Amino acid sequence: MKKERELYRDFLKSKNLKFTKPRLIIMETVFENHEHFNVDNLYELIKKKHKNVSRATIYRTVPLLVESGLIKQSLRCESKDIYEHTYGHENHLHFVCDNCGKIIESGFSDVAILIDLLAKNENFEIKEYNLGASGLCKDCQKKKDN
Secondary structure (H helix, E strand, O other): OHHHHHHHHHHHHHOOOOOOHHHHHHHHHHHHOOOOEOHHHHHHHHHHHOOOOOHHHHHHHHHHHHHHOOEEEEEEEOOEEEEEEOOOOOOOEEEEEOOOOOEEEEOOHHHHHHHHHHHHHOOOOOOOOOOEEEEOOHHHHHHHHO
16 A cells, blocks of 8 residues: 555645645545445545544545546446546456445456457547446345245
């Protein structure tokens, strides 16, 4: 997490913003947890240890983390933006269960080859991939069949 901290500090400095303790706490909490999250989830995790970090501070800090390239908005579920830390991680697909909300990640390389070919045919330069599919996970399929 040391590298992420340095990148974030440098990013904030380039924007003439201070590397405050709440911003550090938010960044560290994101990288300590390897789950997808929304601002409300993140707030609940943080308030267990740090009472002085407000929800508003988190709402203001998450876009900075996105802009820095350390995290990205990967999904939008139930009218909430879902984020994940992506620094140092390969691209992947998201399968989202419509029933329970479970998010399953899957490899991306085979699909990326096809998408890159389609983009080349359209003379389109891809900057970022953001792919997902919704449906039912295996547990919810079983429940539905019973």
